[in-house]
Amino acid sequence: MPSALAAPVVDSSEIVALESTGVAAFAPAMVGSVGLADALAWISIGSFFAALLFQWRGESDVARRLGAAAWVLFGVFWLTMVPYYYGEVQSPLQTVLALAALPLCAYTGYLLFAGRQSLLLLTKAVAFMGLIYLPAETIPFVRAWLIETTAAQTHYGMELLGHSPGLSEGANGYESRFDFDPDETVTGRTTYIIMACTGLGSMAIFGGLIASVSAPIKRKLTAFALAIGVIWFLNLSRNVFIGLASPWGWFQQDWLVSFMTTYMGAEANRVSYLVAHNYISQSLSVVALIGITYLIVKILPEILAPLEEVLYILSGTDYDLFEALGKEEYRPEQPSSGVSAD
Structure with missing residues (x-):
C-alpha cells in the first residue's frame, strides 16, 4: 500500500499528479524493467510447467535440465525487482529477499541439474504459484477488480473503526485511494491500494x-x-492498520522521525507509513506465514515434502519433517534421484 501525498484538489487528474510526487523521476526507469520482469516471470513459469510435462512423460533428465534453466531465469526475474523494492517501495526486507533470490534460485537449479530429482516437487509448487498470481498481475480487468475490491473492503474496515474518508482514484488509476482530508490529518498523507495489498x-x-x-x-x-x-x-x-497509521501519524514521535530522516533517508511526514508498512506489517507477515503453515500442515501434512526441499536449499542438510512431526504415514514416494547432488 503506497503512501501518497494528500492535498486539496480540483479534479482527479490533479490527484494523480500530486500522488505521483516523489516517484515520478523513478518511473521512467521502471517502465522498461517492469516489462522485462513480466516477461521473465512468464517465461520462467512456462519453463517450470514444460519441465513438469517432460517429467510426466518419463523424460527425467530433460525435465531436470529444463527445470534448472527455469530456476536461473526465475532468479534473474527477482533481481530485476530489486530497484523497485529499494527505490519505490523502500522496503529493506523485500530488497534483501529479492537480492538473495538469484543465488538461491541458481543454487536450486544447480542441485536439480546435478540430480536432485525431488526438487521437481518444489518446481511444481512454484509453477502453480505463478499460475495463480501472474494472470491476476498481468490481466488488466482482473487486476482492477482485485485492487478496487480490496480497497472497498479496507474502507469498510476503516468505517467499523469510525473513519470514513471515501475512495477516489489513486496514482495507479484505480478507485483505491483513501480520500482523507489533509487539513484534518496529522501528516497530510494518505495511501492507496496496489496489487501487493490484495494478499494474492x-x-x-x-x-x-x-x-x-x-x-x-x-x-x-x-x-x-x-x-x-x-x-x-x-x-x-x-x-x-497502514491506511490509518499513515494519515493519523501513529508513529510520528520526534525521536523516530529524527532517526528515520537522518539514517534511513525518509521524508518526515512519511515516517508513520514506513514504520507501519515496511517494519511492523512486513515483520508480522513472516510470523503469519509461519502460523498459517502450521495450520495447513495439520490438515495437509503432505506439504512437508516441498518444505523439506526448501530447508535443504537453505541449509544443505536433509531434514525429515515427517518423522519430526509424527506424520510419516503421509510421506510421498521418493523419486529416483539419478546422479547424486552431493
Missing part, C-alpha cells in the same frame, strides 16, 4: 504448495479454504 501473493504461495502434492481432494480443498480465509482477514487488518 501469500494466497498463491499456499495455493501452489497445496496444488503440488498428492492428497485426497477434500483435505486439499479444506486446507486451501483455510489458508485463503486467514490470509484474507489478516491482509484486510493490515491494510486498515
